[in-house]
Amino acid sequence: xxxxxxxxxxxxxxxxxxxxxxxxxxxxxxxxxxxxxxxxxxxxxxxxxxxxxxxxxxxxxxxxxxxxxxxxxxxxxxxxxxxxxxxxxxxxxxxxxxxxxxxxxxxxxxxxxxxxxxxxxxxxxxxxxxxxxxxxxxxxxxxxxxxxxxxxxxxxxxxxxxxxxxxxxxxxxxxxxxxxxxxxxxxxxxxxxxxxxxxxxxxxxxxxxxxxxxxxxxxxxxxxxxxxxxxxxxxxxxxxxxxxxxxxxxxxxxxxxxxxxxxxxxxxxxxxxxxxxxxxxxxxxxxxxxxxxxxxxxxxxxxxxxxxxxxxxxxxxxxxxxxxxxxxxxxxxxxxxxxxxxxxxxxxxxxxxxxxxxxxxxxxxxxxx
Numbered sequence: 001x002x003x004x005x006x007x008x009x010x011x012x013x014x015x016x017x018x019x020x021x022x023x024x025x026x027x028x029x030x031x032x033x034x035x036x037x038x039x040x041x042x043x044x045x046x047x048x049x050x051x052x053x054x055x056x057x058x059x060x061x062x063x064x065x066x067x068x069x070x071x072x073x074x075x076x077x078x079x080x081x082x083x084x085x086x087x088x089x090x091x092x093x094x095x096x097x098x099x100x101x102x103x104x105x106x107x108x109x110x111x112x113x114x115x116x117x118x119x120x121x122x123x124x125x126x127x128x129x130x131x132x133x134x135x136x137x138x139x140x141x142x143x144x145x146x147x148x149x150x151x152x153x154x155x156x157x158x159x160x161x162x163x164x165x166x167x168x169x170x171x172x173x174x175x176x177x178x179x180x181x182x183x184x185x186x187x188x189x190x191x192x193x194x195x196x197x198x199x200x201x202x203x204x205x206x207x208x209x210x211x212x213x214x215x216x217x218x219x220x221x222x223x224x225x226x227x228x229x230x231x232x233x234x235x236x237x238x239x240x241x242x243x244x245x246x247x248x249x250x251x252x253x254x255x256x257x258x259x260x261x262x263x264x265x266x267x268x269x270x271x272x273x274x275x276x277x278x279x280x281x282x283x284x285x286x287x288x289x290x291x292x293x294x295x296x297x298x299x300x301x302x303x304x305x306x307x308x309x310x311x312x313x314x315x316x317x318x319x320x321x322x323x324x325x326x327x328x329x330x331x332x333x334x335x336x337x338x339x340x341x342x343x344x345x346x347x348x349x350x351x352x353x354x355x356x357x358x359x360x361x362x363x364x365x366x367x368x369x
Contacts, residue, residue: 026120028138028183031070039181040324042188043076043208043246045201047223047230049193052214052253054081059313060212060320061188065137066129069185072118074098074177075144076200082190083144086121090146093119099145102155105172108164114176118142140184152199170240173203195230205234208246210324214253218355221279222348224250225341232333248332249323250291251316252280275355282347286340290332294319 031039044057054077061071075082075098080090096117104110118140128136145151156169166172180187189204205211211231215221228248235245284291294315323329 023119024122026122026138028070028120030182031185035185036182039185039187040209041177041181041207042186042210042212042324043191043204044188044212044214045191045205045227045231046213046215046220047193047195047227048220051193051216051220053193054085054190056212056214056251056253056313056316057188057190058082058085060317061186062139063129063314063317064186064321065139066127067132068128068134068137070137070140070183072140072142072180072184072187074118074142074187074189076148076189076204077144077192078146078149078200079192080144080146083141086141088141088143093143094145097143097145097148099147099151101142101176102148102151102169105155105166105169106158106162106164110165111176111179115179118180137185144190149198149200152203156199169199170203170206174207177207195227202234205231205246206240208235211246211248212320213248213250215250215279215283216253217276218279218348218352221283222352224283225345228336228341232336244331245333247329248290249320250283250287251320252276252283252292253316275351278351279348282344282351286344286347287332287335289323289329290335292316292319292323 030036042057042060044053044060046053057073061073065071073082073086084090096119098117101114101117104114121139121141123139126136126139128134152169155172159166159168159172166175177187177189189208191201191204192198194201213224213227215224231248232245233239235242237243280291284293
């Protein structure tokens with residue numbers, strides 16, 4: 001069994017080495033000063049899974065690339081769904097993944113190898129957005145890895161014992177990601193559905209300029225208060241030295257059922273849609289301009305596909321782009337306070353109480369020996 005495993009690993013290493021040698025070299029030029037100054041790091045984050053983080057981050061990044069922007073996708077989710085959705089299977093390019101960056105971090109003078117890890121993705125039918133001028137932008141990927149969390153924690157310990165080039169792993173991550181601002185207009189970080197104890201999410205939120213929070217239903221909305229508080233703590237001035245935590249935006253993402261009968265689809269009102277609309281109105285009334293008015297109605301069958309043409313995400317993506325470019329809107333944390341938290345909590349709890357499908361009868365247990 002051991003020999004078979006060793007042989008399998010050798011074949012896998014040989015295949016990935018062959019894939020790497022086949023890669024065409026692309027020379028990226030430094031962006032003009034104005035674009036470098038406008039370059040932004042966006043983390044797509046929610047502590048609940050299945051809310052549309054990966055779908056929305058992909059839709060946003062690919063749309064921006066179609067609009068002539070250079071986009072770097074950074075997969076900080078150990079499940080690597082973003083990497084998989086971009087056509088990179090789990091056994092491809094193993095030496096070019098985010099976990100390798102963490103293992104290289106403690107090595108003195110290792111900046112160049114780390115910076116060369118992301119690779120360019122060139123899709124044959126990828127075209128510029130209708131109405132935009134020039135060619136489509138470059139798409140690059142720092143591929144995810146199932147070992148990322150483990151290797152990041154190991155590097156955290158190593159850097160704590162012997163800092164070398166970096167003060168700690170958070171300093172390493174921030175410096176590394178900031179380097180790519182010279183070449184990419186958008187650096188999009190997909191994150192895991194977790195908060196406390198997840199070092200990848202800690203790094204993501206400390207480096208991000210903006211956090212986009214997709215919300216698909218009541219359960220995800222109920223976690224907003226915890227998420228907002230966690231981000232404020234992780235990216236606080238005391239920990240990071242930054243003046244304010246990253247700015248926040250909320251995007252409603254919802255899915256409709258696949259049906260071949262258009263008349264039936266028009267005449268059917270799903271109770272889940274009513275619930276989502278109530279959730280949207282509650283969040284909108286509390287956070288106002290920090291919530292995208294454009295919702296998303298995408299078929300579940302499209303969740304695992306990548307499309308380069310017009311999608312159900314176009315409206316919300318375009319609105320997110322406009323909101324991100326709006327420098328006049330103050331940081332979200334200037335309007336977040338106890339009153340806002342109470343208002344949101346009370347509104348969502350009222351919705352939850354009126355939508356309980358099965359109300360239990362409470363009984364006290366009595367244990368007998």
